Amino acid sequence: MFRSRLPLPRSRLIRFINTSQSNKSTTTTTPSTINTVNKSSQNDYTILPNKQTLNPQKTYLDSLSNKMLFSYGAIGLCTLNKPILNLVIKLFPIIPTPILDFFIGKLYVGGSTPSEVIKTGEELSKRGINNMMLSLTIEDSEGTKNIDINYIVEETMNSIETILKPQILRVLTQEPNINEIPPGYIVIKPSALISNPAQVLLNFEKPEWSEQFQQLNKNCEIITEEVVRLNNELSKLYPERKSPFFVTVIDAEKFDLQQGVYKLQRNLFQKFNKPSGFVNVVGTIQMYLKQSFPQIKLEESLAQAGNYRVGLKLVRGAYIHSESDRSVIHDTKLDTDQCYDQGIKYVLSDLEKNQSSATLGHLVVASHNSKSSHIACDLLSQSKSDIVKSNVVLGQLLGMCDDVTFNLIQNHKVKNIIKYVPWGPPVETKDYLLRRLQENGDAVREDNGWKLVKQVARVFKNRLF
Known part of the structure; x- marks a missing residue:
């Protein structure tokens, strides 16, 4: 210029x-x-x-500190191409945790203590991201760790009170429209809440595993009861609210375990998602599976017959690279994309038509795909209902696809947007980082790589000169 x-x-x-x-x-x-x-x-x-x-259009990188920019540059160098990414994945387990934390940890992990996660929430709010999907990253999907299940249940339940509640109360004092504040989500990973989880979920219908499966249900119920209690508490203070303040999210597992997860979700839907109230529980549908859209219709049909409501989080699927049976996956990426977008439209159609009595009463569009996000935004812009707009939330992983998040906030004026924020002990969050590199390798390279390195260099250059 x-x-x-x-x-x-x-x-x-x-x-x-x-x-x-x-x-x-x-x-x-x-x-x-x-x-x-x-x-x-x-x-x-x-x-x-x-x-x-004179200033060029700001990007999300322009608002970051020098330390955060440095970390973005580091992840860009790690994802320059497939051989480099594969080398990083290979070396990842032997890299000391403090080094990982120094270079990239703060980008993708909310912290190791509640106070650190609260600060992460405050920083996200400065960017227009007013809530989080909180996930304690301790799990044992292979049944090889000696983890304390009771500790995980208690810590997960406490994090609603110590992290998510302060977060939403702070935002309530800053945002004039209460229905433009997204709920706080608490993630329940089935593989973290029962010993030998793979066998429990795989054999949930067999009598010899019935007791363990019931214990898994009970652990999830304990956490969700706290969600319901706080929703009732805040609803009395803010009766004009059209969506829940807090929501339990049941995370997905690999395909062979997913039938057990679906059964767990239904049990929780039936107990906590009453026809006349908020959707307190959301289940996950992995849209890369050929059965995913029929699964949405099945859940809707079962809910109508059982007189309860369904909440859904639509993801393309974190396990697409590790599924052993490739026949269950859509044949092409285009098929997956079309299925995902079809799911968005189907749920939104029910919400728009039936409002507070919709069977499919809450939707999380968990996607790094800008087209899918824009489809949701366009449909929401056509609605005049606070019930619809406040019960559809867009989300991305912390530290990933921030350009998509920035665009949604700045150019589409999206308010109901969140980040998936993992937190917990450093050893466990290191495992999370490795899984994300393995499971989301394609997304990481697309989102970062050389393009990100050049963008970071540009911002540093502008600051220095």
């Missing part, structure tokens, strides 16, 4: 200023419209346009 220069003699400049002052009763001048006057010589001045007109 060229900088225009308008040299004026001192006498003409003084006359211009005096004339402006004499007309100040009819002309209002604000700091944002005042031109900057610089002395270029003894006899003339140069009037420069306001700096705001």
